[in-house]
């Protein structure tokens with residue numbers, strides 16, 4: 001019996017550390033992107049939507065990543081209807097990949 005309880009605790013510990021360590025694209029999106037792009041990537045008066053966005057759906061991860069880490073402002077802007085540009089974000093490694101995966105899941109909506 002003691003052994004069983006011990007194994008249960010061990011399994012819980014593994015499950016917990018697993019979820020705590022994995023980069024969470026949805027959480028990063030909520031914290032850093034949702035204010036401008038909308039909680040569900042539906043777009044706002046400040047920034048374009050990701051839902052149904054061809055750039056998100058068809059681009060290579062590297063091209064999406066470039067926009068996120070270098071930003072897109074001034075003459076480089078694609079959407080003249082939004083007053084502001086895309087501010088460059090300090091994201092890298094697993095966090096950056098996780099956010100791109102999340103953008104793609106939003107892009108696939110609609």
Ligand code: HEC
Nearest residue numbers: 032033036046047055067072077078079082084085086089
């Ligand atoms: C302060 C507002 C703001 C924040 C915060 C913001 N963005 Fe943007 N983003 C914009 C604007 C405005 C554009 C459109 C730029 C243009 O005209 O090309 C944009 C464009 C983009 C594009 C290109 C979309 C396309 O259709 O070409 C991507 C990708 C993007 N943002 C990702 C992100 C991610 C990921 C985050 C969070 C880590 C984020 N943005 C945070 C304002 C923001």
